[in-house]
Amino acid sequence: MxxxxxxxxxxxxxxxxxxxxxxxxxxxxxxxxxxxECSFQAIDVRDNKVVPKGGCVACGRCIAVCPTSAIExxxxxxxxxxxxxxxxxxxxxxxxQANSGGVLLSSCGTDEPYxxxxxxxxxxxxxxxxxSIDPLREPVETRTYLGGRPGRxxxxxxxHMKLCGGEGPIIEMDMPIMLGHVSLGSVSYNTQKAxxxxxxxxxxxxxxGEGGLHxxxxxxxxxxxxxxxxxxxxxxxxxxxxxxxxxxxxxxxxKPGLGGHLPGExxxxxxxxxxMIPLGTDALSPYPHHDIYSIEDLQQLxxxxxxxxxxxxxxxxxxxxxxxxxxxxxxxxxxxxxxxxIDGFKGGTGSAPRxxxxxxxxxxxxxxxVVDKRLTDEGLRNRVTIAAGGGIRCSADMIKAxxxxxxxxxxxxxxxxxxxCRVCQQCHRGLCPWGIATQREDLMARLDPEQAAARVVRLFxxxxxxxxxxxxxxxxxxxxxxxxxxxxxxxxGPNPKIAEVMGLKTVGEGWG
Amino acid sequence: xxxxxxxxxxxxxxxxxxxxxxKEGVATIRADxxxxxxxxxxxxxxxxxxxxxxxSDIRTIIIEEVMGQRYIGATASGTDLRIVVHGTPGNSLGxxxxxxxxxxxxxxxxxxxxxxxxxxxxxxxxxxxxxxxxARGGTIMIKGSSGYRVGIHMKEFGKTRPSLVIGGTVKDYLxxxxxxxxxxxxxxxxxxxxxxxxxxxAGMHGGRIYVRGKVTSRQLGPGAIISPVTExxxxxxxxxxxxxxxxxxxxxxxxxxxxxxxxxxxxRPFSGYYDKTNI
Ligand code: SF4
Ligand code: SF4
Numbered sequence: 001m002x003x004x005x006x007x008x009x010x011x012x013x014x015x016x017x018x019x020x021x022x023x024x025x026x027x028x029x030x031x032x033x034x035x036x037e038c039s040f041q042a043i044d045v046r047d048n049k050v051v052p053k054g055g056c057v058a059c060g061r062c063i064a065v066c067p068t069s070a071i072e073x074x075x076x077x078x079x080x081x082x083x084x085x086x087x088x089x090x091x092x093x094x095x096x097q098a099n100s101g102g103v104l105l106s107s108c109g110t111d112e113p114y115x116x117x118x119x120x121x122x123x124x125x126x127x128x129x130x131x132s133i134d135p136l137r138e139p140v141e142t143r144t145y146l147g148g149r150p151g152r153x154x155x156x157x158x159x160h161m162k163l164c165g166g167e168g169p170i171i172e173m174d175m176p177i178m179l180g181h182v183s184l185g186s187v188s189y190n191t192q193k194a195x196x197x198x199x200x201x202x203x204x205x206x207x208x209g210e211g212g213l214h215x216x217x218x219x220x221x222x223x224x225x226x227x228x229x230x231x232x233x234x235x236x237x238x239x240x241x242x243x244x245x246x247x248x249x250x251x252x253x254x255k256p257g258l259g260g261h262l263p264g265e266x267x268x269x270x271x272x273x274x275x276m277i278p279l280g281t282d283a284l285s286p287y288p289h290h291d292i293y294s295i296e297d298l299q300q301l302x303x304x305x306x307x308x309x310x311x312x313x314x315x316x317x318x319x320x321x322x323x324x325x326x327x328x329x330x331x332x333x334x335x336x337x338x339x340x341x342i343d344g345f346k347g348g349t350g351s352a353p354r355x356x357x358x359x360x361x362x363x364x365x366x367x368x369x370v371v372d373k374r375l376t377d378e379g380l381r382n383r384v385t386i387a388a389g390g391g392i393r394c395s396a397d398m399i400k401a402x403x404x405x406x407x408x409x410x411x412x413x414x415x416x417x418x419x420x421c422r423v424c425q426q427c428h429r430g431l432c433p434w435g436i437a438t439q440r441e442d443l444m445a446r447l448d449p450e451q452a453a454a455r456v457v458r459l460f461x462x463x464x465x466x467x468x469x470x471x472x473x474x475x476x477x478x479x480x481x482x483x484x485x486x487x488x489x490x491x492x493g494p495n496p497k498i499a500e501v502m503g504l505k506t507v508g509e510g511w512g
Numbered sequence: 513x514x515x516x517x518x519x520x521x522x523x524x525x526x527x528x529x530x531x532x533x534x535k536e537g538v539a540t541i542r543a544d545x546x547x548x549x550x551x552x553x554x555x556x557x558x559x560x561x562x563x564x565x566x567x568s569d570i571r572t573i574i575i576e577e578v579m580g581q582r583y584i585g586a587t588a589s590g591t592d593l594r595i596v597v598h599g600t601p602g603n604s605l606g607x608x609x610x611x612x613x614x615x616x617x618x619x620x621x622x623x624x625x626x627x628x629x630x631x632x633x634x635x636x637x638x639x640x641x642x643x644x645x646x647a648r649g650g651t652i653m654i655k656g657s658s659g660y661r662v663g664i665h666m667k668e669f670g671k672t673r674p675s676l677v678i679g680g681t682v683k684d685y686l687x688x689x690x691x692x693x694x695x696x697x698x699x700x701x702x703x704x705x706x707x708x709x710x711x712x713x714a715g716m717h718g719g720r721i722y723v724r725g726k727v728t729s730r731q732l733g734p735g736a737i738i739s740p741v742t743e744x745x746x747x748x749x750x751x752x753x754x755x756x757x758x759x760x761x762x763x764x765x766x767x768x769x770x771x772x773x774x775x776x777x778x779x780r781p782f783s784g785y786y787d788k789t790n791i
Pocket of ligand 1: 021037040041058059063
């Protein structure tokens with residue numbers, strides 16, 4: 001909370017442009033569409049001619065709408081004297097903060113070029129000794145369950161045989177994919193609707209995010225995992241009942257340890273009604289849940305949510321991947337959670353301080369492996385479902401995540417990209433030109449929920465086919481047999497210590 | 513190896529022995545389980561018995577000999593439902609409460625009225641930490657005192673506005689992150705200088721806190737400021753105090769000159785905090 005001061009702006013440094021829409025006047029027909037479509041107002045009209053004005057973020061909207069393909073967005077060369085240590089990004093950050101005194105904000109997952117451990121891992125395949133399976137002629141099962149796993153099942157005899165121990169609420173999904181939590185507020189109504197429609201069509205689960213659930217979406221209840229976050233936005237009896245699963249959000253991969261601030265200008269009438277907060281005020285999610293200061297407290301929130309849903313819904317806990325994630329996950333299972341969601345540090349966000357987005361957390365690959373190993377060692381792994389995301393970009397990443405120990409791959413950014421997102425990292429400005437991360441009516445209307453949902457459905461059906469191909473090729477006939485099957489992975493990266501921590505053999509090592 | 517004993521059953525109150533006695537539309541549940549011969553009821557059993565009573569259209573439920581059972585009345589709905597608790601309920605009493613009145617003839621523990629939606633919780637003793645967390649409607653009246661982190665992130669929406677009245681004193685972190693609603697601390701029977709602790713209203717961006725007694729700006733968290741009570745405030749104060757006196761029969765008085773009001777300095781505490789430059 002800064003005090004507003006009216007500093008003289010005399011010394012303000014203007015940052016050079018990063019991108020430039022370049023218009024080919026030979027083909028441009030001066031239809032002005034790009035001018036109207038650019039929500040960043042980076043194109044202007046001068047002397048009845050469209051001209052670049054500055055502020056382009058390379059969102060690509062103008063390219064998509066130009067009828068004559070007259071626009072090209074050029075990344076401009078650095079305008080700074082080269083320096084290996086004082087990179088352009090460092091210097092731009094300093095100029096910006098010296099101008100504003102503010103905390104630098106951004107969105108999407110970190111764009112820093114960190115190593116991708118998924119790319120250092122190779123999958124196995126069957127040859128000779130264990131036949132591979134052709135999914136076209138033999139079943140390769142991708143059905144997945146979300147919820148508490150029975151530690152034991154007892155069948156007791158009475159008048160009829162019945163289960164008398166071990167059954168809990170569990171959700172059946174057609175593929176090991178969960179659409180991650182994106183809240184109404186960070187994205188538009190149409191975007192959330194598209195995600196829920198896709199989840200229903202695919203028979204999987206989509207996260208509600210922490211912004212409550214609009215009553216229109218109660219029809220998708222069987223495919224929604226609703227979130228109880230520190231702000232408790234929209235959390236009431238009907239919210240907890242109109243959902244397939246409940247998830248306590250402790251942390252988010254893009255901003256571990258932080259809460260959230262939805263700026264007042266995004267708290268429109270719709271958002272205020274869904275979050276049940278006053279119009280136009282900042283919506284603050286406190287950093288911790290103030291009723292959870294320990295694992296014992298977490299156990300109580302899990303228990304009260306189970307009471308509230310009359311033991312009819314799985315109750316899980318979502319945490320950001322942090323260095324002690326194994327021990328934390330163990331505590332969460334012991335506290336009675338039915339599932340754990342782990343969000344890696346490359347996970348997306350509608351808004352996060354850059355300093356935390358770019359610097360804090362743990363790669364999801366490592367987090368999955370250490371949690372799976374820790375829970376297995378402690379005899380707890382068979383009680384929970386693990387969903388993991390934050391950096392899963394394609395079916396290969398998903399398959400590797402499952403083999404490392406996750407039951408379910410949580411994916412959001414890929415679904416957004418399927419809908420048109422260009423990962424321009426401007427979501428926090430509320431001006432998304434693709435109608436995704438915005439509350440402005442005119443921009444929102446650019447996203448057609450049916451078409452967007454169909455794109456997401458096609459994407460994940462394709463991923464699921466690729467999953468069936470690959471595990472069939474490994475000679476595995478069910479995705480459940482791949483979970484935690486690290487013996488079918490080999491590490492080929494630069495750091496054998498990482499392989500050791502993840503329990504991976506390196507390339508060239510055989511079985512046994 | 514794990515030594516967790518997993519219990520999945522929600523229908524534990526189907527033990528065959530009835531712990532609920534119904535007479536003329538009033539259900540009485542003995543939480544010490546004396547009549548079941550099985551010892552005190554587990555919270556799951558007690559809550560299951562409560563849910564059953566509600567489902568069979570009972571509108572008054574009396575629970576006797578409550579010994580720390582948690583989550584009593586969680587998500588209970590209906591404005592005509594009344595739950596009377598004799599003894600000491602456990603944590604998260606009346607969580608997500610949606611209309612009913614819960615009256616406790618004893619002390620309550622932590623997290624009373626957690627994320628409550630509407631209804632009333634009346635405590636004839638003290639209520640400890642984290643009372644009224646994230647409440648967005650309804651009324652919590654406490655005759656005695658409350659502890660730390662009380663009324664954090666209460667918020668109002670439309671016509672619903674939560675109120676929390678504490679007869680005695682509270683400790684630190686009162687009304688942090690508050691986004692709406694009213695907290696009133698009466699400081700009755702207190703001998704300390706100020707009936708409230710430190711870091712009051714940190715991050716507050718809505719709502720109001722009235723305190724009968726002294727508060728200095730050093731007790732406030734960032735984002736909160738102190739003002740004298742206005743005419744408009746006194747109408748709300750009078751109605752809350754009348755309600756308090758009605759429940760507990762303890763006179764408070766109407767001299768508002770020794771009350772102070774704590775409220776947010778802005779509804780947008782984070783505007784200007786961030787830099788959105790595309791570095
Ligand atoms: S529409 Fe997007 S790409 Fe085109 S000029 Fe505007 S900001 Fe740049
Ligand atoms: S959602 Fe919109 S604003 Fe956010 S990165 Fe994607 S295109 Fe850009």
